[in-house]
Amino acid sequence: MNDCIIIKNVDKFYGKKQALSDISLTIEKGMFGLLGRNGAGKTTLMKTLAALHKKNSGEITVCGVPVENASEIRAMTGYLPQEFSMYPNMRTDEALDYLGALSGMPSKLRKERVESLLKRVNLTEHRRKKVKELSGGMKRRLGIAQAIIHDPKVLIVDEPTAGLDPEERIRFRNLLCELAEDRIVLLSTHIVGDVEATCEKIAVMDSGRILWKGTVSELIENARGHVYTANVEKRFLPQLKKEYIVTGMLAQNDYTTVRIVSDPEPDLPNTVQTEPDLEGAYMYCLHSSGCDVTGGEDI
Amino acid sequence: MIFFKDCKRIARSMTYLIYCVIVALFFFTQYFSDCRTEVGPPFGETKAVEDHDLIMSGAALSLAEDYFANLYICYPFGFYKSVTLNEKKQEVIEDALTEMTGLSMEELTKLRDNAEHYTSYDGLHEYNGYIIDSVPVSSSLTYDRFLEIMKKVNKTLGGGSSYKPDDLIFKFSQVPMTKEEALEEYDNFTNKDRVTGALARLFSDYTGIDAAILPVFVAAALTSEDRRRRMSDLVYSRKISSFRLVFTRYAALITAMFLPLLITMIIAQIQAVSIYGSNISMTALFTLPSFWLVPNIMEAAAVGMLFTELFSGGTAVIVQFLSWFLSLLTGSGQLYGKIRSFTLICRHNTVFGRDIFMTYHSQFVFNRIFYIVFSLAMVTLTVFVYETKRRGAFNGIRLFGKGSLLRRKA
Structure with missing residues (x-):
């Protein structure tokens, strides 16, 4: 079970408000969709898995590592937050290189990865552009590139396609599917089409609870x-x-x-x-x- | 390397550009213009000497005049305050005066009656002042006992008075320099300090004022940038440890902010060579100012980082401004001489006075090392705060603005 995220009876409170309620899930290698309305608790769960939030109770292990071990979790996790933004005056390749450096990558490896990732996300010709000059879609692609620059075992992407045009959305979804071949990709979204096009396994969340978990076809059958x-x-x-x-x-x-x-x-x-x-x-x-x-x- | 990347990031920021401009303006309008001409011997100037008799007689005379006027000028925390004592506290001063002079109060009153009388007005009250020729000092009074009395007097006056033991030498023991002493000072300037040693103290004095406040702006801007750009989560989720991240950014801040100072040091050295020739120290204008100013940059940057992480950039600026302002005010009456152990801004606003500077050199060294250690302790605390925020256990305390702590309480 070392390639899984295992979540057992997790609760999370913001003051008196319960944001996550008795969440239990097992997420295996491949794409996993977390579907829910705005305010359902998806981002809270994502951040808790990325060791950015503390749970109040329950257990979480990511590839066998308890989530409390934040430094190890950070090393094996790539995270694309809902609102991805970067230092606006940095060049695209510089931004990627900087975040790679923060991920503890050696200079030579970073250089190679920046090259290959820029190519993979179709940003090579925009590498000299400042981040503030990139379009919304380009920024999202830069976002995904930074999340995988250190080749993480787990990729957590929070509402990655919101605001993208259909072409960019399709391109982005395909990229996520490619990445899911050899890692866990956890996709949080309120856009049903994204899940339909990319995920086999999903969970539906609302008001901090898991309402349903299983495969897409099972949900449809239901x-x-x-x-x-x-x-x-x-x-x-x-x-x-x-x-x-x-x-x-x-x-x-x-x-x-x-x-x-x-x-x-x-x-x-x-x-x-x-x-x-x-x-x-x-x-x-x-x-x-x-x-x-x-x-x-x-x- | 993250260090160089952060240096580059700082160098591109508007706050840093403004920092560089202000440093340059300060340098050219203060030090550079003051040192344009060659320094000569300080004929006609005074100097402070540690003459116990002079100090005791001067303090006794001043205290007697203040007592009879019941008007004591004090500077608690550097602020002007005229103190008028009640009867009970005046008795404490009476006891001090009688013990210092060996005279009874009747004898002291006679001295007052023979003194020149004048009235003064401080804007609120009218006072009777007396100019007494002299008062004796008791032959049985030791200097140690005298210092104890002064300590009690200063405490009775609420602190910050002319009788504060630390300041007695500068208040009551100033004597005119003889020609020989003036020449000796000049000899110290040219030979012992090899010119730039003395210029280095003046340079540090001027630059220390801006180095103790300006870095807080740059540090607060850098520290709050991740939050302002809404990319905190992006940075929090990286592998790098909080210790390494915070200390690397701190080192980048110190380096970036020291760089403009280093350039001004080079310009000051070129100026000195052009005026005094090449037979001067080529290192003093770099070594002493570095040791003098880096702790100021470190302290201001550490306050900037810690308080920005805890509260906000605005709070960091306010905290540093208050400590900077208080340090300036408490040292306002004394532009050179004793350097106190914990003063933030060390002053030595003259190219002379090498001897007095060397007298307090160990305190100066202690002071600077204290601020280095204090700054590193604050940065270590910043690491702890940063890691706590990174784990989502703390989100900073907002003191100002919408939803802030102060507004909620109000």
Whole structure:
């Protein structure tokens, strides 16, 4: 079990507020997705795993090392925080080299790694640019490069694709999948598409708790029989969104085809049970766990 | 190496650029302009000598005049304060005066009655002052006993008075230099100090003032940069130990901030050679100022790092400014001479006075070593605070601004 992250009954409080509640997970080599709404506790869990936060109780071992042993955890972990920023006046290659130096890498190895990583994240031609001159996508790629410069066993990436355009997002997800071939990559996100495209195993979090853990297909299977489509008149849409979890809408002339997640079959004309997708399955998971997801919220 | 990378990072910052400009301005407007002409023998100047008789008679006369006026000028923490004593405390001074002079109060009062009388006004009250010709000093009074009396008098006055034992020599034992003494001072300047030894003290005196305050700005800016750039987690998650990171950054700060001073030392050396020729010490303008000024940079940078990690950059600046200001004020009456063991800013605002400087040399050395050790202790404490923050167990205490401790309490 030395290639796993094992989390057992972990609690974490910020003052009186409980941020993590009885979290238990086993994360093996490959991509693992942590899916949840903003404020679900994903970042807190990520930071606790990266030895940046102290848990209040429970046990965590990362590749056999207790998380309390911060120096060893830091050596084997690469971390890309939610808001990645760097000294704005540093050049791209300098920034990478500096963070490599902080990771204790010798100069020669650093030089080689900077070269290869810049190439890998498509930043070679931007290496002389100052960090402040990079676009959002380029910065994220620099972020991932800095997180793996010391070749960590565990890569923790927190909301890495937020704010990226579709092309950058796809490129980023592919890069993460490549990296997951020989290490644990823990991806935290509230974007279902990212998990769907990259992860086989996932956990759904809300209010500091793990609501569900397993494979993507198991989560989808869990929602089978609870996802429907229906054609409704546009004027009924506001009322519909109040009563049901609407995960998709396709406008067609006078009607709109809606995807609905519901426990009992919705009392609507032309309702057809349909194949669940991950988005619907995720919403069903939240709904069946007692979370309030109605009201037409964006997912 | 992280050290050089951090030096480069500091060198690129606006705060450091401003630091360099101010150091240069201070140097050229103070030391450089003062030393443009060749120094000659100090004819007509006074010097402090440790003459116990002179000190005791001067202190007794001054105390008698102050007593009869019941007006004592003091400088507690460097601030001007005119002290008027109540009856009970005046009796303490009476006892001191009678013991010092061997005269009864009646005899002392007679001296007052024969003295020239004047009135003075301090803006609030009118005082009766007396100019007494002289008072005797008791033949049985030893100097040790005299110092004990002075200590008690100074305490009665609330401290910072002219009778503070440490300051007696400079207050009451100034004598005009004879021609021979002036020539001897000049000989010390040219031969013992080999010119630059003396210039080094003056250089350090001037530069010490800015070296004791300016580094805190650079240190606070560097220390708070990770937080300002929202990259604390990025740095916290690296393998490097907190000890190595904090001490490397500290070393980079000291090096970067010493560099402009080193350049001014080189300019001062070139100036000295151009005026006095090459038969002067080529090392003194580097060795003494380095030993004198580096502890100041170290202390200010350590305060900058520690208080920025604990609270904020603003708090660090306030703390250092207060200690700098108090040090300047407490030494304001004395621009050269005794160097106290714990004063932050050592002064010697003259190219002469080598003998008096050497008299207190061991205290000077102690002072500088104390500040080096004190600074290193503060940096070690910074390591502890940094590691605690890094583990998420402490997030710093905000004293100012939204959600701060002070605002919450208010």
